[in-house]
Amino acid sequence: MFTLLFPLIFALQVIAARKLTLTYRHWSAVFVLPVLVTTMEYISFLTSRDGTAGSIAYTQCDFLPVVQVAALTGIQGITFLVTFFPTAVALIIYRYQRNQSIRTLSLVTLSILSAVIVWGVVRLNHMSPATQSLRIGMVTIDKQAYHQQDTKGEDRDMYLANLYLRRVGELVKQGAKMVVFPEKMFTVRDNRRAGFIRQFKDTAIAHQIGIVACVTLQKGDYYENRAWVIGEDGTLLADYQKVHLFAGELLDSLKPGKEPGLFLRNGGTEGVAICKDMDFQQDISRYGSSNCNVLYVPAWDFERDGWLHSRMAIMRCVEGGYGMARNARHGRLTINDYCGRVLYEANSDNGTPALLSGNVNIQHHATLYNKWGDWFSLLNAIAALVSLLLLGYPIARSER
Structure with missing residues (x-):
């Protein structure tokens, strides 16, 4: 049951993200799957006897520029990115094949990824002098x-x-x-x-x-x-x-x-x-x-x-x-x-x-995660709740 549970939850998240994408046809649907996966991981962190073990974020341990995001958001930010990038690629291809605009989606995707890499490189190369x-x-x-x-x-x-x-x-x-x-x-x-x-x-x-x-x-x-x-x-x-x-x-x-x-x-x-x-x-x-x-x-x-x-x-x-x-x-x-x-x-x-x-x-070295704690996870939890409400109570469709 434990082995089957996580794939089942992930499959349900993919189905929910697909449903919202097809219902609203808006570029912002790209955030639904990352938000749902990040929220579910956060819940598991708080309730599991194994803590953060099993997080998809650990697949990036050797990719140091991306790892630096953890100083801002905790590893939940890495989980978000790992699921955001393939979702964005899939949605760009989907919209392009149907002659829908991909300009805003492409710009948002490149902006997020560029900001992450720049932040990571800067942090890796900004070494304050050690006192001891x-x-x-x-x-x-x-x-x-x-x-x-x-x-x-x-x-x-x-x-x-x-x-x-x-x-x-x-x-x-x-x-x-x-x-x-x-x-x-x-x-x-x-x-x-x-x-x-x-x-x-x-x-x-x-x-x-x-x-x-x-x-x-x-x-x-x-x-x-x-x-x-x-x-x-x-x-x-x-x-x-x-x-x-x-x-x-x-x-x-x-x-x-x-x-x-x-x-x-x-x-x-x-x-x-x-x-x-x-x-x-x-x-x-x-x-x-x-x-x-x-x-x-x-x-x-x-x-x-x-x-x-x-x-x-x-x-x-x-x-x-x-x-x-x-x-x-x-x-x-x-x-x-x-x-x-x-x-x-x-x-x-x-x-x-x-x-x-x-x-x-x-x-x-003081970090934002030290000061603000799980702010990013809570933000994702709110967005996940909104997504589920939209899934259950659809509003007028947007064609943008």
Whole structure:
């Protein structure tokens, strides 16, 4: 049913757009399908347990000039454009074949597309000087380490912790000042939490480096997915609990958190989120609204979706106006800027060990989407309602 539902909804949207086009014969009918699709996606964003996953906007992740629209409208603006362009081409051909005027429609289509490309190119090339740059290091270990038969229970957790911490020195030699580990490095029982945090603090102090460690914390009969952010001086800057859990985590008795992972470091606001959190536009927008300068994201992908899930997270950075370092087991390790450019990338899709380091600017770029939120989606929702009213109660036909 889930597989059939979305194609069925899309087919109904196409039928509705076709009906209005044939009824009114006006060039403005070109907006009906984009408006309906954008509105339906927005509703799914607000109601689905998977957030923005499945949005057609993510097909444009590598087309950076178009991606910049997300800074104005959120990814809903990209969805609108992806459905607007083919609709416009189809309607231009349709009207031309019937000797109807295509001048206004062509002019509107070219104007919208030109404005989008110009805006994107200008934003990509307008780089304000960075006041501070941070070198970030990331590491994933071989997945076979999680299946060692000679280590079990607490000994296994300590073994995994040491495997990760041994790699810190290599990243320090590459100039790293912050190390981001992947999601669920190992499981920690609540009564051993302080000891593991002490181990990370000692490593941070010894190397004068910040650390973002993500573990599964066992509390009695339930679990929490926690990210600890530790400063260079050993201070625990944040103890963040993952807010959005996928279905398997809920079945495994994990409990979600509620608050964003914002903290102060060197006088600036930074943030931490975990994997699936980045699929949820409204929650992650709180980081941009709080003038977050950089976001650290431990993650764990499913091998086949490494590229897509990393790019979904990068879209949140374009909407929010900050850079990000994302480290995923069985996925991609990426460092990107506020425009969505992937500056550095490594691949651990197959569970192979990976090491990555690179610089990211520590600065916030205010966006219209940060200030006005889902204004574009609400505008589309109003237009969709008007379209449905016209479909149900047709008025006098226009021949223009």
